[in-house]
Amino acid sequence: MHDQCGQDLTALKLQTARIKAECGGHAELHRRVEALEAIATQLDQDIDFLVFELRPTAHEGLDLRVVLAKYVQNWSAHFGIPVELHAGEMSDGRLTSKIKSTLYRITQEALTNVAKHARATHVDVILGQSSDHVSLAVEDDGVGFERGDVSVAGQGLGLLGMRERAGLVAATVQVESAPGRGTTILVRVPMPTPATDRALA
Structure with a gap:
């Protein structure tokens, strides 16, 4: 193509x-x-x-921090909105390709929402890892919306798609927003164990 x-x-x-x-x-x-x-x-x-x-991202050698850094750089250049990626130390080897790909695609969807709806002037993408979970947050300083509108506007804002993707890796998606105060999408993925690997296979 x-x-x-x-x-x-x-x-x-x-x-x-x-x-x-x-x-x-x-x-x-x-x-x-x-x-x-x-x-x-x-x-x-x-x-x-x-x-x-659309480029495939999920493979065993993927370094999630490197791929996200490349993506947000290209997204920022394309849409003209500054983005900062904050990525802490991670045991990348503990993350499955499915988890990495899911977090990458959710980042794409969240930033697409920013470009379409937020009218933001700055975005932060925050990636972190603890002993029992990986977290991803996408925070913008845009127009925001009423918290009560999340369930109603979920499909239009792409939130339904993010939650469906998150469900593939037993993750949760939390949305925080208020008019004039921007929006934060927070994703928490439990760290894989042999039991969860079998359940999600």
């Missing part, structure tokens, strides 16, 4: 460049062609980001 779209967009950019070169003194036509060039450039960036989002 990426290669084909990339070729098509390259052809489009070449054609618009040729048309612009032939505009001569037609200022209005020149302006419209430049607008088309800007749209083509934005489409190219959007496709690159979409391909990055």
Whole structure:
């Protein structure tokens, strides 16, 4: 998909460049062609980001902190919203690929919500681990919403999808928000044991 779209967009950019070169003194036509060039450039960036989002992430050698750092960097550059990743010391070897992939995908969904709904100017992504659980928090400083609206707006805000993903690894999802005070998504995943590994297999 990426290669084909990339070729098509390259052809489009070449054609618009040729048309612009032939505009001569037609200022209005020149302006419209430049607008088309800007749209083509934005489409190219959007496709690159979409391909990055859809890239498979779950494999045994995955370092969750490294992958999340790369993702939030790309997300921030794409949407123009500053993001800070705070990741403490982790025993990455104790986390299954399923847990890592789930936390990664929930981060994606939470940041998608920020881009669509929050009107935030800053986001913090916090990853931590204790002896019995792994926690992930995504905090924004956006518009927030009434706590009573969480169950009603859950589907529209992607919360249902996050809870479904969390259920795959016996995790819990907590939402804290208030109008004008931003939103926090907190996910807690129990550390795997041989018993939980068998139950979730």
